[in-house]
Amino acid sequence: MSFAVFLDVDGVLNTIKTCVASPDGHIGVDDRRIAILAGAIKKYGGADIVLTSDWKNKRIGDDLQYLNGKLREHKLEISGTTKDHWNNRGQGIIDYLKEHTEIDEYVILGDNRFDFEKYPKLWERLLITNGIEQAAFASNTPAIETMIFHDYIKDMSS
Template sequence: MSFALFLDIDGVLNTRTTVVGAPSGRTGIDESRVRLLKKALKQFGDAAIVLTSDWKLMREDGDDFSYLVSMLAKFGLSLSGKTTDVWVGRGEGIQSYLAEHPEIDEYVILDDNTFDFSNYPKLWERLLLTNGIENAEYASKTPAIEAMLFLEAVKD
């Protein structure tokens, strides 16, 4: 059994109230939110973190991407991969990633937008909509058990 977290950054690990900046000047990442993410992931053991955010489009040797990686590493977290979709096809990108990684049988999606997720019922059931990870809510009226367990861990 393998668990993956599909992670957006903007609206999950930062919000409009975030005061720290990334090297380029774009909104940075709140350490308190990364700490909360780490706490929630603890119950899932060896979770894979897959980047779905538009941060995935940055050069991996660039300052902002290095900043992201270092902020996660500060809390013992690392990226396992990233989707290859464009901004509006995020659900399609996750579907493709799951098809390429059949070892993933449980997953949760953290995002502050609905994109095309409702076109994919299994994704919709696992989507937690955020305005900062601490304000996560179910997208679906009938969430999957993974989403319920993850949200419970965030709220503890």
């Protein structure tokens, strides 16, 4: 039994207005937004973090170390990554869940819809972000745990 957060990075832990840069010169991540994620996860009682972001493929070396270091400052750790082509992230999550049957509940954070709507269970667990502090339900009928996690994000953002 465990809870997982499927985490996108760009548009969640930063926005296009973010001024910090990663070691490789891309947009970095905002400490304030990582703190919101950490606070919500703590309030929920813990979560595995699974990276869905294309940081998993395109940011090798210094940038991944930088991201891991930033998360570690807030006692967070990436426990896995999905495998997919960039625009099939829903399929990547479905595959990950098949291999990790211990995950019985989860939420998906990201600023894009990709193929998520094809999978009702994913769609009901998707929070569309513009920076994590602005998280909106993708579905009109979100999963209850997603509603709870959304509340915790709001609590941490205020």
